[in-house]
Amino acid sequence: DVKVTQSSRYLVKRTGEKVFLECVQDMDHENMFWYRQDPGLGLRLIYFSYDVKMKEKGDIPEGYSVSREKKERFSLILESASTNQTSMYLCASNTRGVADTQYFGPGTRLTVL
């Protein structure tokens, strides 16, 4: 079974803090994705990576950065957390180039106070 894990299920941070969300997949997938999920807005793509050290901006990259130093790990970084970044963050991965379904992690619910 494909497994995508995220470092925390729930996280509470203060405004201005630097926040790291980590995602690990065990299926040797080339592609990894970070989404945020908000009620009424569905899932919106923040960043994705199609290979180690490669990244592309998604639809809402402002206020976020990412890091992919190893194939199995994709980190989302909030350089200076703000209250409008309170949300559910979902990580996903899939095989590159074959229109593979995306496999999702359990999500991290981040609250910024």
Place this chain on the structure above:
Amino acid sequence: AQTVTQSQPEMSVQEAETVTLSCTYDTSENNYYLFWYKQPPSRQMILVIRQEAYKQQNATENRFSVNFQKAAKSFSLKISDSQLGDTAMYFCAFMDYNTDKLIFGTGTRLQVFP
């Protein structure tokens, strides 16, 4: 740019009944893929069903089937013999043939009542 629209924010159905969730999309592409994902309360998002646009036959997975109308750009999900475990948020998603990225609709929350 592609868009996906789910016009039903919430739906409910009684156990054992059939329910249909609607999804429309907009694209100028000819080759693409469509997905329905299910997100149960506090649980992981999982794939329900997938349809390749070049296939005329509607996809089916056990109690789940789709009605894919390419000309109308419509992709509805039918759940037959609804079960309590079908209670979840359902997302319709579009994938362009040339990318591996998904574009999601806003979701439909389905409640199955005993």
